Amino acid sequence: MSWDKTGKDGSLLKWYDVMEAEKYEYTVGPAGEQFFNGLKQNKIIGSKCSKCGKIYIPARLYCEDCFVKINEYVEIKDEPYIDSFTTIYADDEGNKLSTPVYIALIRFPNTKGGILCYAEGNVRLGAKAKIVSFEWPIRVRVE
Known part of the structure; x- marks a missing residue:
């Protein structure tokens, strides 16, 4: 793997890279895991913000409006x-x-x-x- 970077101090850098990967595994995270586990049980699971009450689908870890961490998951019926x-x-x-x-x-x-x-x-x-x-x-x- 080689790294070439261009730019000056205080400005954006561009990184050019070649990266060989035989396998890439994406993890869905805690909120995504709640959502996909719900699908296995034939349920739609969303996350509910404790501050503003908004419910997000699919479940998310943070409220997009309040920036509060979400810990409550609810079934959408x-x-x-x-x-x-x-x-x-x-x-x-x-x-x-x-x-x-x-x-x-x-x-x-x-x-x-x-x-x-x-x-x-x-x-x-x-x-x-x-x-x-x-x-x-x-x-x-x-x-």
Whole structure:
């Protein structure tokens, strides 16, 4: 591995590097672990700020507004809704798909944040969605 840096004292430095890695493992952290453990139990878990009461989905370690560490995790029981979506008509090689694939951002009432998932059915903005699979990636159905 070689390191080359350019710049002057007091200014930004640019680091040019070549790094060989056979495997990279990303850890989700304590809040992410709560969220993913919830999925294993067919639950959506968010984190609730003790200062302002905001609930974040997926669970986060710190409140984005108060900058307070969050220690409370809550199950979200409200039905999600489609906040935005995109329709995919071709695969990654440009071949036309036999049926379009929908990727949707679902949100839950009275929470901040959302989850990207596969959607099926009559996908449209604002439609209520039902989670049909908690396996990652989550899948929802819109009636």
